Amino acid sequence: MEVLVSLCLILPLIYSFFTLFKMILQRRGQNCYMLAYECFMPPADTKLDTDLAARIVMRNKNLGLEEYRFLLKTMVSSGIGESTYCPRNVIEGRAACPTLKDSYAEIDEIMFDTLDGLFRKTGFSPSDIDILVVNVSLFSPAPSLTARIINRYKMREDIKAFNLAGMGCSASVVAMDVVQRLFKSHQNSVAVVVSTEDLGAHWYCGKNKMMLLSNCLFRSGGCSMLFTNKPSLKHLAILKLKHMERTQFGANDEAYGCCMQVEDEEGYRGFQLTKNLVKSAAKALTLNLESLAPKILPLWELIRFLSVALRHSRKTKKDIIQAVAGGGLNFKSGIDHFCVHPGGRAVIDGVGKGLGLTEYDLEPARMALHRWGNTSAGGLWYVLGYMEAKKRLKKGDKILMISLGAGFKCNNCVWEVMKDMEDPNVWKDCIDNYPPTSVMNPFTAKYDWLHDEYLNFVRFDTSKISVD
Known part of the structure; x- marks a missing residue:
């Protein structure tokens, strides 16, 4: 009888242990x-x-x-x-x-x-x-x-x-x-x-x-x-891959139409980029980072930002925006490198200004744009390749990839570097010449x-x- 009672107590514990072990293995496999x-x-x-x-x-x-x-x-x-x-x-x-x-x-x-x-x-x-x-x-x-x-x-x-x-x-x-x-x-x-x-x-x-x-x-x-x-x-x-955040801003008519394949009045087909592109990109990026920030930034940085917002909560809306922008989230507190989509100079400038990035942070995107142009969905990897060729990526570093595209959408993700990366890759023939003294086209x-x-x-x- 005592043995039976002991088994009744032990078997659920064994079952719970194996269930937990299985969950751990599944998580590792994901x-x-x-x-x-x-x-x-x-x-x-x-x-x-x-x-x-x-x-x-x-x-x-x-x-x-x-x-x-x-x-x-x-x-x-x-x-x-x-x-x-x-x-x-x-x-x-x-x-x-x-x-x-x-x-x-x-x-x-x-x-x-x-x-x-x-x-x-x-x-x-x-x-x-x-x-x-x-x-x-x-x-x-x-x-x-x-x-x-x-x-x-x-x-x-x-x-x-x-x-x-x-x-x-x-x-x-x-x-x-x-x-x-x-x-x-x-x-x-x-x-x-x-x-x-x-x-x-x-x-x-x-x-x-x-x-x-x-x-x-x-x-x-x-x-x-x-x-x-x-x-x-x-x-x-x-x-x-540590985190992934996708934002679809297509319900906004202005954003939806800022980057679209159309025919002109004479029937020529092409890709239309309107003046609303940078503004739509900024809004989509803001929405995306609002969801991503709590997952990638340290608690003390989130508390600091919240205190700044609360301190100015009784001021006018304009004053609140200026105060929060001035003391905005410091993404460098949780991110080491910024892999920005090289869509164009205005896009890179806008992302840099919005996140308070330095020219060092934006250099990979600017150089990828200068050397390769906007290569659409493949552009992020030329930016990453520049970072690797310059031997910037060290084990444990965090990389924020920022991508913007028609629709309009902003899709961002965060990577953790698993080992020091030093392959000169596709940049091997020209990396020593970058950054050039001027990125202006002659x-x-x-x-x-x-x-x-x-x-x-x-x-x-x-x-x-x-x-x-």
Whole structure:
């Protein structure tokens, strides 16, 4: 009888112990580790220097003097240098009539080059991949791009494949969120994310200024990344995903329309960027950080900020805003590095001002914009690559990735560095030259004559522009 009573007392304890042990193991299996990433290095013959940019601009016979001046001013002040890359159909003058073959050629080169490099770097085989997520906003063929990759690498028949389209520049973080959620129900898995964009088929050939902006900012690029939730591979990880926060601001009409693919009055299709873009980005980022801050900042910083707000609670609304902004949250108290989407100089400046960041904090984003341009969803990884090539990332550091995209949305995440990162990666050929003394494009110095009577004389004769 005593034995029976003892068993009745002990068995629930044993059951509780094993249940707790199982929960701990499940939680370990739900972690998301990054094992490696591979950014795309476009071929040298697609480099878009100042002379080639001038020739491409002059091909557009729809432009008048005002549009040419606008493009000249935009190029000079964009923060983009002379070493970015452009799709071949744009360089060869076929952007007005893009073909499906052009789109496949552009996307295949980026996807397969980065995937080949990723498998070669890590030693993983395509047959090891359990989950595949591809995001390309402006190109969604049938069969899907995930199916194209599966066919090329002869991946397993039970692979979980997802194709994301129309998600804009922040699609890379959306893809990682998909992976993270799948990891919670699929233990001991390995995942690949491919992030890039199809630019050649969506080159704008009209004269609407707000649509010409995309031609000035967007450039070729992309990245493939390898993730896992296997505890046995933790020692190989370079980063661990700590937090993820996604904010969709599309219910606001102004934000929804600030970054949109449309046709102009003459039927030319392009990507329209309105003057409301920076304001919408600021609002979306504020909403996102309101949710993310309590998860990533130390308690003492939250208490300090709350005390500042309460101290000015009886003042006017304007005074409260100024006081809170002046004593705003110090994100550096919980974050070591800021990986800001290199969407444009205005976006980088806005994020920097809003978070109180220094030029050192913004340097990776500015340099990625200067060297590679806005490579859409792949842009964050060129910024991360700069930090790594400069040997800034040390074990235990926290990285805040800030991405903004059409919709309008803000998707942010926080990584923990698992080991010192020192791979020169895609920056290896030029990292010693960064940061340069000036990030201004020399376009105006070479083509200051692009105005008034002379411009009107040469606008239909591109042979007058030297490309030697």
